[in-house]
Amino acid sequence: MMQTVLQRPMAPTLLEDVPPSPLAPAVKSSLNNPPLVETTAESAHKTVVVVFGQGQENIVPLVAEVLGKPWITTSAVPPLAERNGSISLAAAAVVGVPTSELPGILDACVDRASWIVINTHRVGGGDAAPAEELTDRCDYEFLYPDSSPFFRRDLTRFLALILGQTRAHEDLKTKTRTNFISTTFPDVHAALPNLDILSVGSDAVEIRVDLLVEPSSAAAAAAAAAAATATTVPSLQYVGQQLMILRQHTELPIIFTTRCTREGGKFPMDDPDLFYRYLRRALKWGVEYLDVELWLPEPIRQRLAEVKGHTVIMSAFHDFSGHWKWTSPEAPRIFAESARYADIVKMIAMVTRMEENYELEYFRSTIKAQYRDNPPLSAVNMGQLGQLSRALNTVFSPITHPLLPMIAAPGQLTAAEINEALHIMGSLPKRELYAIGTMRATPQSMFMEKCFNELSLPHTFSPIDRGPKGSIEAVILQPNFGGAYLNPPLPSPVSSTTTTTAIPNVSEAARAIGLIDTIVVVTGSGGPRPFVGENATWKGIRATLTRDYVPSAYCGRAAIVLASTESDAAPAVFALRSLGIGPIYTVGFKANGPLSAGLEPLTSIHSVKLVDKPFVMVSALPPDKSLLVQPLLRHYSSSSINSISSSNSRMTTGRVYLDLTSGTRKGDPLGVAVSAGWTAYGIEEVHAWTTVETLRLLVGQNVPFDFVRMASGRVY
Numbered sequence: 115m116m117q118t119v120l121q122r123p124m125a126p127t128l129l130e131d132v133p134p135s136p137l138a139p140a141v142k143s144s145l146n147n148p149p150l151v152e153t154t155a156e157s158a159h160k161t162v163v164v165v166f167g168q169g170q171e172n173i174v175p176l177v178a179e180v181l182g183k184p185w186i187t188t189s190a191v192p193p194l195a196e197r198n199g200s201i202s203l204a205a206a207a208v209v210g211v212p213t214s215e216l217p218g219i220l221d222a223c224v225d226r227a228s229w230i231v232i233n234t235h236r237v238g239g240g241d242a243a244p245a246e247e248l249t250d251r252c253d254y255e256f257l258y259p260d261s262s263p264f265f266r267r268d269l270t271r272f273l274a275l276i277l278g279q280t281r282a283h284e285d286l287k288t289k290t291r292t293n294f295i296s297t298t299f300p301d302v303h304a305a306l307p308n309l310d311i312l313s314v315g316s317d318a319v320e321i322r323v324d325l326l327v328e329p330s331s332a333a334a335a336a337a338a339a340a341a342a343t344a345t346t347v348p349s350l351q352y353v354g355q356q357l358m359i360l361r362q363h364t365e366l367p368i369i370f371t372t373r374c375t376r377e378g379g380k381f382p383m384d385d386p387d388l389f390y391r392y393l394r395r396a397l398k399w400g401v402e403y404l405d406v407e408l409w410l411p412e413p414i415r416q417r418l419a420e421v422k423g424h425t426v427i428m429s430a431f432h433d434f435s436g437h438w439k440w441t442s443p444e445a446p447r448i449f450a451e452s453a454r455y456a457d458i459v460k461m462i463a464m465v466t467r468m469e470e471n472y473e474l475e476y477f478r479s480t481i482k483a484q485y486r487d488n489p490p491l492s493a494v495n496m497g498q499l500g501q502l503s504r505a506l507n508t509v510f511s512p513i514t515h516p517l518l519p520m521i522a523a524p525g526q527l528t529a530a531e532i533n534e535a536l537h538i539m540g541s542l543p544k545r546e547l548y549a550i551g552t553m554r555a556t557p558q559s560m561f562m563e564k565c566f567n568e569l570s571l572p573h574t575f576s577p578i579d580r581g582p583k584g585s586i587e588a589v590i591l592q593p594n595f596g597g598a599y600l601n602p603p604l605p606s607p608v609s610s611t612t613t614t615t616a617i618p619n620v621s622e623a624a625r626a627i628g629l630i631d632t633i634v635v636v637t638g639s640g641g642p643r644p645f646v647g648e649n650a651t652w653k654g655i656r657a658t659l660t661r662d663y664v665p666s667a668y669c670g671r672a673a674i675v676l677a678s679t680e681s682d683a684a685p686a687v688f689a690l691r692s693l694g695i696g697p698i699y700t701v702g703f704k705a706n707g708p709l710s711a712g713l714e715p716l717t718s719i720h721s722v723k724l725v726d727k728p729f730v731m732v733s734a735l736p737p738d739k740s741l742l743v744q745p746l747l748r749h750y751s752s753s754s755i756n757s758i759s760s761s762n763s764r765m766t767t768g769r770v771y772l773d774l775t776s777g778t779r780k781g782d783p784l785g786v787a788v789s790a791g792w793t794a795y796g797i798e799e800v801h802a803w804t805t806v807e808t809l810r811l812l813v814g815q816n817v818p819f820d821f822v823r824m825a826s827g828r829v830y
């Protein structure tokens with residue numbers, strides 16, 4: 115049967131968009147309500163309803179492809195049926211609905227919680243702005259340009275976020291320090307040429323919506339500024355487009371901020387509903403972080419918390435008066451009130467005395483003791499005398515950069531200045547880091563040094579050859595040893611009870627993969643050898659695989675991995691398993707390590723023929739054998755795959771090829787893959803993502819992928 119009613123009780127994270135009532139009752143403190151984290155499996159079962167405008171139906175198969183799901187449009191095959199008076203959708207997981215049909219479908223829908231309705235809209239090329247009433251009835255809005263090479267990745271990131279499949283904040287929570295760059299551009303286009311360098315050392319990018327100036331209203335804004343009277347607010351349409359452009363040019367999570375006039379921004383305060391409109395829309399745009407000011411009426415803050423989906427809410431309190439005190443009874447009250455609807459509490463005060471930094475530190479310690487970082491406090495002082503607190507704060511410290519048109523608040527520091535201050539205070543001691551191995555170590559160490567310079571880190575980085583047995587021990591036992599990456603990697607101990615003498619602790623991933631490619635020195639852990647053996651490569655592989663497909667697209671689908679040895683294949687196998695891949699077929703090696711269970715060797719042409727439509731193929735073959743993957747890539751070319759299922763829904767044909775071969779290859783597997791319709795990635799992409807992860811592990815700093823690609827020049 116073609117139609118099925120999808121009825122599943124879902125977590126009520128997505129609610130009808132009704133304006134908040136001033137009489138809405140207060141919810142229990144968020145301290146008692148742990149945030150709902152949807153599992154990949156749960157979100158994978160939702161029906162994604164893609165609403166499209168006239169002539170824009172091509173977005174439907176693209177969404178389906180990114181999700182790895184079958185699709186259908188209501189105009190192509192009517193998938194709607196009356197069943198006991200209710201609407202049901204086709205079994206396809208992605209259903210395209212023209213804008214004109216949406217109101218009727220929503221009115222008759224009985225199981226709204228099992229749908230995610232996205233109003234998609236192409237921007238530019240003369241298309242009109244999306245109708246606001248329509249977006250109000252949808253859970254999300256996705257804006258995309260009529261042509262851009264970055265659009266697919268933005269769509270993937272958007273879908274992964276709204277389905278709860280990206281864990282940017284979960285990762286950031288584990289970092290010892292996090293920074294975000296407060297951009298102050300009137301138009302984000304001006305930021306694009308320098309965005310890579312601007313965001314070195316940042317874990318997130320803040321878009322100050324109140325500082326955006328819409329070109330059409332630039333003259334009005336200038337007049338208003340000159341008259342120092344009214345302020346102009348950029349239209350939702352302009353803000354949406356600015357966000358779209360920014361998101362397409364950075365992989366970093368976005369913080370969406372509408373700062374009010376009293377707290378150092380430009381959003382007028384006479385109408386709190388204006389804030390609600392912009393903040394609510396930002397949730398629909400799938401921003402990772404939303405800045406919600408504490409002065410906003412409680413029903414607004416409460417409502418935003420109720421409908422936040424997978425966005426993290428950062429409350430904001432600023433006092434510019436210079437009279438507010440961290441020692442006042444009001445300070446803990448403000449924290450408690452903020453914590454009710456926020457995942458991170460931000461408190462910021464203008465100060466004029468150095469002592470106020472010590473008072474803030476005392477306040478921070480009392481809050482930490484009482485709330486145990488749930489929610490965490492991000493607190494700094496403004497003004498020159500508050501700069502010490504900007505170095506001492508560890509949770510989402512706002513930073514600036516010399517390439518920005520202005521600072522976002524008085525006393526802001528750059529990431530480099532914060533690191534210098536920490537070094538002088540003794541909190542960031544100099545470390546001697548190494549690249550140990552036989553790789554082209556010199557350009558790699560030049561790149562690392564470039565990063566250290568950019569961030570004013572006091573560390574040194576030296577390449578050394580791996581000599582005779584035991585030489586690694588000799589290096590890592592030096593008193594100033596501060597960490598290393600290893601290429602080729604070191605075999606890791608096979609069970610949790612066995613250890614190497616020099617590296618007593620090994621991460622679960624490194625143990626399962628059987629390879630240590632990074633040695634991390636755990637600061638503050640005490641003890642004689644605070645080293646942990648890590649594996650960064652599998653993370654680089656996973657990051658590459660999830661650029662154009664959401665994690666759940668891999669769930670349960672078949673993969674083929676080719677390699678000459680088990681250890682060449684292991685990081686890819688581990689990464690694929692982390693994505694819930696289905697059967698993994700192997701070619702060219704026999705597995706007997708910790709990852710071998712469930713791997714199925716393909717030993718003959720006949721057995722290859724039995725494998726049904728692999729979604730992903732990985733070749734980790736050595737260069738002289740790289741050619742061997744080509745027949746398989748051709749055999750499973752797009753055209754060989756049937757795209758119409760029995761229920762009339764269509765399955766997309768996209769599949770992923772990852773080439774992990776380093777060095778001069780035989781043949782052109784990547785070229786063959788591309789011409790056979792595979793989405794193909796080479797080792798360079800994996801290397802760049804692995805470097806991002808290595809820098810995080812070794813020095814705790816985030817250096818964005820695009821900077822690594824750009825600054826590492828000929829390394830990759």
Ligand SMILES: O=C1C[C@@](O)(C(=O)O)C[C@@H](O)[C@@H]1O
Pocket residue numbers: 296320322371373378405430432460462494496512513522523524526
């Ligand atoms: O909340 C903050 C902190 C800030 O005000 C600062 O003091 O650096 C800068 C703002 O852009 C940001 O939203």
